[in-house]
Amino acid sequence: MSEEHRCGVVAIAGRPNVGKSTLLNRLLGAKIxxxxxxxxxxxxxxxxxxxxxxxxxxxxxIPGIHQPPKPLNRRMMAVADAALADADVVLVMTDASKAAHCLQEDKLVLDRVRDAGKPTVLAINKIDLLDKPSLLPLMEAYGIQAGFDTIIPISAVTGDGLDELVAEVVKRLPVGPALYPEDELSDRSLRFLATEIVREKLTLNTRKEIPYSTAVTIDTFTEPEPPLAVTIEMTIHVERSSQKAIVIGRGGSMLKKIGTEARIDLEGLMERKVMLKLFVRVDEEWASSDAALRRLLDE
Ligand SMILES: Nc1nc2c(ncn2[C@@H]2O[C@H](COP(=O)(O)OP(=O)(O)OP(=O)(O)O)[C@@H](O)[C@H]2O)c(=O)[nH]1
Ligand SMILES: [Mg+2]
Known part of the structure; x- marks a missing residue:
């Protein structure tokens, strides 16, 4: 008897920084x-x-599950809850390198996942950072105390355990036909990815509150026939003028570095020349204003 085709939505849930986005990119073999x-x-x-x-x-x-201090975080958690409610299966992810406090730190995640009431699989990530003897007690703790019956140790960086993880996920999907063409990797537009790449470079190059106080929007996106370069103008919104000064840097050096790194990634992604122009604008306390959040973050 031939197996039936399966298709469904799998939400990747976990604390911030456990490696959810790294896993997604690794599974797809592309940086989305x-x-x-x-x-x-x-x-x-x-x-x-x-x-x-x-x-x-x-x-x-989905955004990492955390306590929401500001409207931006509350919005991120609403997004996470909606994704859990819409999923067929929840892939819970935790970080093995934090073994000592893992279960305790995951409480918020586990409570939310339990409330969603979906079939679940647990992936213990970053096992490349863990000494082998610590793994078994960690798996036992999640099995006994958190009630997971399927626990798979993985490394999203090395690819360890990912075939088994995918097989376990597929088993739990509903039977149904594919919903997207087989060569499609994401539902997100190039425009969205372009703003995200700038935000990534900003986050990598700045410290303290800056990554959490910035949003990136597109002003213009022009794609002329090659060999002409794609021209993208974007604005980086910050909350205060002191932050604007940091993002611009001495003599514009920081903005130039962010722009160059983002352009290189965008050229790799689009496989053609890109001209990138970045502007910085103060949008007072945008992360605390619901109206500004809608304006800046809704596509
Ligand atoms: N050594 C190691 N590092 C990993 C692994 N998976 C992810 N990382 C690192 O962990 C950090 C966070 O990874 P992300 O994929 O951004 O984590 P996330 O869960 O999507 O985080 P949020 O979007 O903030 O919720 C990055 O520095 C990754 O390189 C892994 O398997 N091994
Ligand atoms: Mg992420």
Whole structure:
């Protein structure tokens, strides 16, 4: 008897910084979600489509689950809850390198996932950073105390355990036809990805509150016939003029560095020349204003 085709939505849920976006990129073999060493990088859901021989998995990379101090964080958590409610399966992810406090730190995530009431699989990520003897007690703790019956140790960086993870996820998907063409990787536009790439470079190059106080929007996006360069103008919104000075840097050096790094990535992605112009604008306390959040973050 031939196996039936399966297709469904899998939400990747976990604390900030556990490696959700890294996993999505690794599974798809393409960078569709930005990754940084800082928590709260992903602000909005990003759909990654993995089409296999008998299945199509629609992975939703969702913002890391955390306590919301500001309206921006509350918005991120509303996005996460909606994704959990819409998912067929929840892939919970935790960070093995934080083994000592893992379960305790995951409480918020586990409570939210339990409330969603979906079939779940647990991936213990970053096992490349863990000494082997610590793994078994960690798996036992999640099995006994958190009630997971399927726990897969993985490394999103080395690819360890990912085939098994995908197989376990597919088993739990509903039977149904593929919903997207097999060569489609994401539902996100190039415009969105361009703003995200600038935000990634900003986050990698700045410290303290700056990554959490910046948003990036597109002003113009022009794609003339090659060999002419694609021209993209974007604005980086900051909350205060002191932050504007930091993002611009001495003699414009920081903005230039961010722009160059982003342009190189965009040229790789689009496989053609890109001209990138970045502007910085103070948008007083945008991350605390619901109206500004809608204006800046809704596509
Ligand atoms: N060593 C190691 N590092 C990893 C692994 N997976 C992710 N990382 C690193 O962990 C950091 C966070 O990764 P992200 O993919 O941005 O994490 P995230 O869960 O999407 O974070 P948020 O978007 O903030 O919720 C980055 O520095 C990654 O390179 C892994 O398997 N091994
Ligand atoms: Mg992320």
């Amino acid at each position: 979600a930005i990754v940084t060493p800082k928590p709260q990088t992903t602000r909005d859901c990003i759909l990654g489509i993995l089409t296999g021989p008998g299945s199509q998995i629609l992975f939703q990379d």
